Amino acid sequence: MDFFTVKWDDGVVVLLDQTRLPAEEVYLSCESVDDVVAAIRRLSVRGAPAIGVAGAYGAALAAHLSETTDPAAFRAEIEPELTKLREARPTAVNLAWAVDHVRRVLDSVADRPVPTQREAVLAEARRIHEEDAEACRALGRHGAELLPDAGTVLTHCNAGALATGGRGTALAVIYAAVEAGKRIHVFADETRPLLQGARLTAWECGRMGVPVTVLCDNAAGSLLARGEVDCIVVGSDRIAANGDVANKIGTYPLAVLAREHGVPFYVAAPTSTIDLATLTGAGIPIEERAADEVTTPRGLRITPEGVPALNPAFDVTPNALVAAIVTERGVARAPYEESLRRLLED
Amino acid sequence: MDFFTVKWDDGVVVLLDQTRLPAEEVYLSCESVDDVVAAIRRLSVRGAPAIGVAGAYGAALAAHLSETTDPAAFRAEIEPELTKLREARPTAVNLAWAVDHVRRVLDSVADRPVPTQREAVLAEARRIHEEDAEACRALGRHGAELLPDAGTVLTHCNAGALATGGRGTALAVIYAAVEAGKRIHVFADETRPLLQGARLTAWECGRMGVPVTVLCDNAAGSLLARGEVDCIVVGSDRIAANGDVANKIGTYPLAVLAREHGVPFYVAAPTSTIDLATLTGAGIPIEERAADEVTTPRGLRITPEGVPALNPAFDVTPNALVAAIVTERGVARAPYEESLRRLLED
Numbered sequence: 191m192d193f194f195t196v197k198w199d200d201g202v203v204v205l206l207d208q209t210r211l212p213a214e215e216v217y218l219s220c221e222s223v224d225d226v227v228a229a230i231r232r233l234s235v236r237g238a239p240a241i242g243v244a245g246a247y248g249a250a251l252a253a254h255l256s257e258t259t260d261p262a263a264f265r266a267e268i269e270p271e272l273t274k275l276r277e278a279r280p281t282a283v284n285l286a287w288a289v290d291h292v293r294r295v296l297d298s299v300a301d302r303p304v305p306t307q308r309e310a311v312l313a314e315a316r317r318i319h320e321e322d323a324e325a326c327r328a329l330g331r332h333g334a335e336l337l338p339d340a341g342t343v344l345t346h347c348n349a350g351a352l353a354t355g356g357r358g359t360a361l362a363v364i365y366a367a368v369e370a371g372k373r374i375h376v377f378a379d380e381t382r383p384l385l386q387g388a389r390l391t392a393w394e395c396g397r398m399g400v401p402v403t404v405l406c407d408n409a410a411g412s413l414l415a416r417g418e419v420d421c422i423v424v425g426s427d428r429i430a431a432n433g434d435v436a437n438k439i440g441t442y443p444l445a446v447l448a449r450e451h452g453v454p455f456y457v458a459a460p461t462s463t464i465d466l467a468t469l470t471g472a473g474i475p476i477e478e479r480a481a482d483e484v485t486t487p488r489g490l491r492i493t494p495e496g497v498p499a500l501n502p503a504f505d506v507t508p509n510a511l512v513a514a515i516v517t518e519r520g521v522a523r524a525p526y527e528e529s530l531r532r533l534l535e536d
Numbered sequence: 537m538d539f540f541t542v543k544w545d546d547g548v549v550v551l552l553d554q555t556r557l558p559a560e561e562v563y564l565s566c567e568s569v570d571d572v573v574a575a576i577r578r579l580s581v582r583g584a585p586a587i588g589v590a591g592a593y594g595a596a597l598a599a600h601l602s603e604t605t606d607p608a609a610f611r612a613e614i615e616p617e618l619t620k621l622r623e624a625r626p627t628a629v630n631l632a633w634a635v636d637h638v639r640r641v642l643d644s645v646a647d648r649p650v651p652t653q654r655e656a657v658l659a660e661a662r663r664i665h666e667e668d669a670e671a672c673r674a675l676g677r678h679g680a681e682l683l684p685d686a687g688t689v690l691t692h693c694n695a696g697a698l699a700t701g702g703r704g705t706a707l708a709v710i711y712a713a714v715e716a717g718k719r720i721h722v723f724a725d726e727t728r729p730l731l732q733g734a735r736l737t738a739w740e741c742g743r744m745g746v747p748v749t750v751l752c753d754n755a756a757g758s759l760l761a762r763g764e765v766d767c768i769v770v771g772s773d774r775i776a777a778n779g780d781v782a783n784k785i786g787t788y789p790l791a792v793l794a795r796e797h798g799v800p801f802y803v804a805a806p807t808s809t810i811d812l813a814t815l816t817g818a819g820i821p822i823e824e825r826a827a828d829e830v831t832t833p834r835g836l837r838i839t840p841e842g843v844p845a846l847n848p849a850f851d852v853t854p855n856a857l858v859a860a861i862v863t864e865r866g867v868a869r870a871p872y873e874e875s876l877r878r879l880l881e882d
Contacts, residue, residue, distance in 0.1 A: 212840040405846040406728040408786025412851035440754025494558040500751040505758035
């Protein structure tokens with residue numbers, strides 16, 4: 191890959207600014223925790239695993255910037271920063287997961303000198319990043335077996351390298367299948383309102399050499415009805431204990447249509463996305479984002495002034511519509527309460 | 537209504553340029569048949585019944601502009617113009633229907649002087665326009681009974697006054713319900729790629745005083761899943777003899793989701809939309825429009841250069857998903873082969 195999504199660069203968190211893709215390839219240097227939080231909120235970095243990694247590096251940045259030498263004061267100083275990072279976005283569990291990992295590390299070194307604590311946080315962030323990259327490779331290999339030898343895969347939003355610390359989730363499955371010699375054509379839903387499919391998946395597939403065709407979200411139904419989609423693979427922002435899947439708005443309709451047409455609907459996500467504390471999809475908080483993402487895309491107003499707009503960023507796909515959940519530890523199938531718990535216990 | 541969609545103005549076909557709504561309210565004067573064809577093709581006028589009316593006035597314009605005084609030469613001169621109009625767009629049957637009506641009128645006056653023929657064409661165009669307006673009122677009344685006394689109606693694209701020679705099809709049903717005292721809130725799918733919901737339905741509901749909220753097409757599924765939609769009403773571009781319904785791309789997924797959630801899915805259209813010569817939806821030609829409607833909305837490129845895009849303008853909803861078809865002659869229900877034929881025979 192000749193690009194990166196998020197990187198620690200000697201006291202700066204560097205992010206590819208995804209709001210400017212595909213027109214411009216610009217990297218953003220975050221020199222404060224507030225910079226990182228703002229980048230996560232405005233989706234300069236997005237995708238559940240990637241914001242987990244960005245959150246972990248944000249914690250490392252908080253530790254890096256603290257000037258105290260008193261171990262207890264150090265924790266008190268960075269704790270509000272960790273909370274800010276953890277709450278930057280509500281739906282993806284990976285962000286909370288990453289910050290909670292950092293907190294546990296801090297607990298374990300609470301009585302050590304500040305430089306040691308600081309190093310421990312950075313080491314944990316690097317570990318989260320590396321494990322995510324490795325998880326992407328592993329889940330790609332597991333998922334590749336599910337894809338046809340030659341055929342088409344529909345995906346929604348961007349669940350690729352741009353969404354993770356590695357080479358992606360749904361797209362990693364496709365990349366691994368292509369490397370294994372399968373001939374895959376990707377159909378990328380454009381994914382309104384923020385067009386991650388049209389902008390990011392199309393860009394990333396181009397960079398990775400995988401053929402891709404973009405379509406409006408509205409066109410996926412007739413493409414499925416015409417038998418032109420062999421399977422659907424998407425990522426996830428949070429998977430409940432029962433296998434209900436939160437993912438980008440518009441995922442749920444695809445799952446219903448997939449069942450209607452006998453097309454398998456797969457979810458690919460690292461186990462850090464699985465939240466056993468959330469029993470069902472009903473318990474997953476759904477972020478409602480600003481209406482102007484709908485009414486004023488790319489700065490051009492499309493609706494009349496004063497007309498309200500809904501803008502839920504995610505929806506929930508019930509477990510019954512999910513053919514399999516592909517993780518770095520293997521492929522889970524229904525009943526998910528058992529299979530997901532087993533995966534996490536391994 | 538303080539606007540009009542299409543009008544004959546003394547030898548000029550005047551159209552509200554819908555490509556410029558809601559930002560600007562500009563009327564377009566078509567002084568040649570080519571102007572009318574171009575306006576239909578680029579969707580300055582759109583909506584199956586409205587392009588039928590525009591096509592009929594286009595025929596009147598062809599007749600108006602012919603300078604011959606020889607009855608036989610007259611028909612020969614305008615015949616290619618009629619063909620051009622009839623073929624301006626392929627899916628909506630109303631355009632062909634209107635031109636065919638004009639042709640039958642011309643057949644019936646073939647031996648009369650040119651001024652008589654010319655007047656007959658204009659009279660037929662005016663009749664088509666007036667009948668469409670009357671059909672809108674009548675189907676609105678029939679359909680209003682299907683709506684809840686207080687509740688929400690989801691619609692897709694624009695099937696309102698802007699889509700017809702009257703006050704609409706799907707929206708006419710809503711307007712009639714509101715006039716009958718029902719309290720209806722409209723959810724308008726934005727309707728990518730050309731955003732007729734966000735631009736036109738939102739504008740038109742505002743003008744008509746009906747409360748409306750816009751959402752991305754992707755969000756309709758979760759809105760239905762949350763039980764926030766009481767029914768769906770859409771228009772149609774062509775209804776096959778068996779009740780299969782062609783309508784704006786993205787309609788079919790809504791119909792599948794409606795059934796999933798036990799929400800009635802209604803189609804409102806004048807009987808001129810019913811095409812008994814097309815036996816099933818498989819026989820309806822689906823217009824594939826230019827990819828740049830997807831890749832470069834409002835002139836701003838969103839995809840990387842060189843990435844192909846699909847852009848089917850319509851999809852087909854199988855009759856089994858349609859709770860009722862509301863026409864000016866009454867409400868048809870399954871089995872549609874019988875009920876639609878009966879409606880047309882009445």
